[in-house]
Amino acid sequence: MSIMITGGTGFLGAEICRLLVEDGERPVLLDPYPPRGRLPELKDHYLYVPGSLTNLPVLLNTVRQYEVDTIFHLGGMLSLPSEQDPWNAFEVNVVGTYNVLEACRLSGIAKLIFASSVAVYGEDIAGDVITDDTLQRPASFYGAGKVFSELQGRFYARRFGLDFRGLRLPSVVGPGSRVAHMTIYNCWAIEHPLRGLPYRVPVEPETRCPTIYYKDAARAFHMLGKADAASISSKVYNVAGQSPAYTAAQLVEAVRGHLPGADLGIDPDPNISQLLQGLSRLALDDAPARREWGWNPAFALEEMVADFVAEFRAHPAIYSM
Numbered sequence: 001m002s003i004m005i006t007g008g009t010g011f012l013g014a015e016i017c018r019l020l021v022e023d024g025e026r027p028v029l030l031d032p033y034p035p036r037g038r039l040p041e042l043k044d045h046y047l048y049v050p051g052s053l054t055n056l057p058v059l060l061n062t063v064r065q066y067e068v069d070t071i072f073h074l075g076g077m078l079s080l081p082s083e084q085d086p087w088n089a090f091e092v093n094v095v096g097t098y099n100v101l102e103a104c105r106l107s108g109i110a111k112l113i114f115a116s117s118v119a120v121y122g123e124d125i126a127g128d129v130i131t132d133d134t135l136q137r138p139a140s141f142y143g144a145g146k147v148f149s150e151l152q153g154r155f156y157a158r159r160f161g162l163d164f165r166g167l168r169l170p171s172v173v174g175p176g177s178r179v180a181h182m183t184i185y186n187c188w189a190i191e192h193p194l195r196g197l198p199y200r201v202p203v204e205p206e207t208r209c210p211t212i213y214y215k216d217a218a219r220a221f222h223m224l225g226k227a228d229a230a231s232i233s234s235k236v237y238n239v240a241g242q243s244p245a246y247t248a249a250q251l252v253e254a255v256r257g258h259l260p261g262a263d264l265g266i267d268p269d270p271n272i273s274q275l276l277q278g279l280s281r282l283a284l285d286d287a288p289a290r291r292e293w294g295w296n297p298a299f300a301l302e303e304m305v306a307d308f309v310a311e312f313r314a315h316p317a318i319y320s321m
C-alpha cells in the first residue's frame with residue numbers, strides 16, 4: 001500500500017513528502033511539473049508520476065499501479081492564477097477534485113486529505129473571529145472552488161463512506177515562493193533581504209495577515225492524516241499558525257533582528273492595503289483541530305523568521321536562484 005500526493009512537487013507537497021519519507025514511506029507524487037527545490041535530495045525515496053488531475057484515467061492507473069490507499073490532495077491552481085484564468089481553474093480545482101474523489105470511489109481508496117484555504121471565507125463575516133462554522137461565501141473563483149471541493153468531499157464521505165478530511169490554511173510562509181500573490185510580502189520581506197535585494201512591504205504598518213509557516217502547515221497535514229478516525233468529527237478544520245497574526249511592522253522588526261543590514265521598509269500600495277484591510281481584524285479559531293487531533297503550531301513569528309533564515313542559508317544554491 002502507498003500514499004499519493006497530488007501537487008506533490010509543489011511547495012507544500014514536497015514538505016509533506018519529506019515527513020512521509022521520515023516515516024519510512026515511499027510516496028507517489030503526481031504533478032505535471034517535475035521535482036524541484038529540495039525534493040531531488042530525497043530522490044530514491046519517492047516516485048514521481050507526471051500527470052494532471054484533469055485526466056481521470058491517469059489518476060486511476062496511478063492509484064491502481066502503486067496500490068494507493070491514502071491521498072493527500074494538494075494539486076491545483078492558486079488564487080491569483082484562478083482569478084486570471086477561471087476556465088482552467090474550474091477544470092483543475094473543481095473537476096480535478098471530483099476526479100480524485102472518483103478515483104477514490106472506483107479504486108476503494110480509504111482516506112483523502114484535502115488542502116482547502118481560508119479563501120473560502122468572504123468579506124461579509126459577522127464578528128472578528130472565523131470558526132469552522134463561519135459562513136463560507138467567498139468572492140473569489142479560487143475560494144468558490146475550495147468551498148465546492150469541501151462539499152464534494154463531505155458528499156463522498158456520506159454517500160460512499162470515504163474517510164474525507166481537510167485543512168483550511170491561511171497564507172503559507174516559506175523560502176522559495178516565486179509566484180506573486182496578495183500576501184506574498186510575508187515571504188519576500190524575509191527572502192529578498194537574504195538574497196541581498198531591497199524590499200518594501202506594500203501594506204500599512206499595522207496591517208495583520210493570518211499566516212502559517214510551511215513546516216507547520218505540512219506537519220498539520222501529516223498529523224491530520226494520521227489522526228484516529230474516531231476522533232475526526234468536524235472533517236474540515238481551520239488551522240492557525242501565528243495567532244494572533246503579526247503586524248507588518250512586527251514582521252519588519254523581526255527580520256531586522258536577524259538581518260541588521262537589510263534594505264527593508266514599508267511602502268503601502270493602496271490597492272493591496274485595501275484588499276487586506278478586511279482580513280486584518282479577523283482571528284482564526286482552530287479550537288476543533290486542537291481538540292480533535294491535537295493541533296499546536298510550533299512557529300511563532302520569531303521562530304519562523306529564525307528558521308526561514310537558517311533554511312535559506314543552509315541551501316543557498318536552491319533558494320538564491
Ligand SMILES: NC(=O)c1ccc[n+]([C@@H]2O[C@H](COP(=O)([O-])OP(=O)(O)OC[C@H]3O[C@@H](n4cnc5c(N)ncnc54)[C@H](O)[C@@H]3O)[C@@H](O)[C@H]2O)c1
Pocket residue numbers: 006007008009010011012013030031032033051052053054073074075076077078092096115116117118168169170171172173
Ligand atoms: N500556499 C498557500 O499560501 C496556500 C494557502 C491555502 C491553501 N493552499 C493550498 O495548498 C495546496 C498546495 O499549495 P502550494 O502552496 O504547495 O502551491 P504550489 O503551487 O507550490 O503547489 C501546487 C501544485 O499543484 C500542481 N498542479 C497544478 N496543476 C495541476 C494539475 N492539473 N494536476 C496536478 N497537479 C497540478 C502544481 O504543479 C504545483 O506543484 C493548494 O491546493 C493550495 O490551494 C495553499
